[in-house]
Amino acid sequence: xxxxxxxxxxxxxxxxxxxxxxxxxxxxxxxxxxxxxxxxxxxxxxxxxxxxxxxxxxxxxxxxxxxxxxxxxxxxxxxxxxxxxxxxxxxxxxxxxxxxxxxxxxxxxxxxxxxxxxxxxxxxxxxxxxxxxxxxxxxxxx
Numbered sequence: 001x002x003x004x005x006x007x008x009x010x011x012x013x014x015x016x017x018x019x020x021x022x023x024x025x026x027x028x029x030x031x032x033x034x035x036x037x038x039x040x041x042x043x044x045x046x047x048x049x050x051x052x053x054x055x056x057x058x059x060x061x062x063x064x065x066x067x068x069x070x071x072x073x074x075x076x077x078x079x080x081x082x083x084x085x086x087x088x089x090x091x092x093x094x095x096x097x098x099x100x101x102x103x104x105x106x107x108x109x110x111x112x113x114x115x116x117x118x119x120x121x122x123x124x125x126x127x128x129x130x131x132x133x134x135x136x137x138x139x140x141x142x
Contacts, residue, residue, distance in 0.1 A: 073106040078130050079113045081121075090122045 019031035026032075030040065038044040049056045080099065081089055091107060094100045100107060109126035111133060119139040126134075126141075134141060 071106065072101065072104050073108060074100045074104050075108050075110050076100070077110055077112045078115060078133060081109065081119060082113075082115045082117050087118065088120045088122065089124070091124065 017027060017032070018025060019027040020029075022028045033040040038046070046052075049058055051057070076094070076099065084093075084097065086093060091100075091104070094107065095102050095104065107124045109121070109124055109130045111127055111129035114133055115137050118137050119134055120142075121134060121139065122142050131141060
């Protein structure tokens with residue numbers, strides 16, 4: 001292949017529309033713009049979302065809430081932790097086991113069943129009931 005032989009793919013380029021060249025061209029007189037109105041005139045167009053003076057959709061809808069995209073908090077059931085082989089449970093372990101997303105920054109342990117396995121939980125938040133359940137099963141919380 002030589003630089004002087006390079007050509008665009010077949011049908012990838014279209015011929016320029018020659019407007020205002022008589023009735024036989026298909027784009028004579030009004031040049032494909034139709035009759036009258038804002039779109040027929042030079043420089044006449046409106047901004048994105050403009051609805052002809054009507055209150056635009058993005059302003060009609062109510063504004064509510066705020067969700068931080070940076071802080072990701074996940075909730076885990078106590079029974080999910082008992083299924084793990086490891087006894088030392090940390091955020092890094094749960095990320096490695098793919099129980100939570102790697103972007104996760106905070107985890108909260110929720111109570112669902114009583115446990116008999118003693119766990120050592122490090123750096124995770126939990127509900128009062130799940131905290132009581134872990135300590136009852138001779139587990140450590142740090």
